[in-house]
Amino acid sequence: MVIYLRGDLGAGKTTLVRGLLRALGVTERVKSPTYTLVEPYVVSKLYLYHFDFYRFSRSDEWMEAGFRDYFNRESVCLVEWPEKAGGQLPAPDLGIVMEVDGNARRITVSADTEAGQTCLARLH
Numbered sequence: 218m219v220i221y222l223r224g225d226l227g228a229g230k231t232t233l234v235r236g237l238l239r240a241l242g243v244t245e246r247v248k249s250p251t252y253t254l255v256e257p258y259v260v261s262k263l264y265l266y267h268f269d270f271y272r273f274s275r276s277d278e279w280m281e282a283g284f285r286d287y288f289n290r291e292s293v294c295l296v297e298w299p300e301k302a303g304g305q306l307p308a309p310d311l312g313i314v315m316e317v318d319g320n321a322r323r324i325t326v327s328a329d330t331e332a333g334q335t336c337l338a339r340l341h
């Protein structure tokens with residue numbers, strides 16, 4: 218499962234991932250991967266990888282960093298700033314766009330694959 222998180226700096230992308238991990242029972246500190254590029258989490262049999270590609274300046278850096286193997290059938294990849302990783306990044310199952318609206322946030326979620334649609338359907 219690949220989830221793209223789009224939105225300006227401060228839109229709430231990291232906060233949303235933190236909330237998701239907390240809801241899954243992760244109690245350890247959830248740091249922003251701004252400097253490490255990726256923070257890994259294991260929840261039961263799930264491997265969750267939280268990426269932040271904000272600091273990428275060239276789109277081929279994603280391939281060079283060797284992140285391809287993180288995107289596999291056993292993993293959930295949550296990606297902040299996917300647009301900075303260039304065209305090699307696997308396509309998303311879910312696309313999340315966040316915008317600041319006063320003191321609140323507006324969130325738009327779209328499903329781009331059947332797996333993504335199954336996820337969205339379960340929210341209803």
Ligand SMILES: Nc1ncnc2c1ncn2[C@@H]1O[C@H](COP(=O)(O)OP(=O)(O)O)[C@@H](O)[C@H]1O
Binds near residue numbers: 224225226321
């Ligand atoms: N839904 C929200 N309502 C109010 N404040 C929020 C919300 N989501 C995030 N924030 C605050 O906004 C700031 C930036 O959030 P962050 O998740 O780091 O943004 P991003 O990862 O998109 O750059 C943080 O101080 C956070 O506490």
Ligand SMILES: [Mg+2]
Binds near residue numbers: 230231232249297
């Ligand atoms: Mg962030």
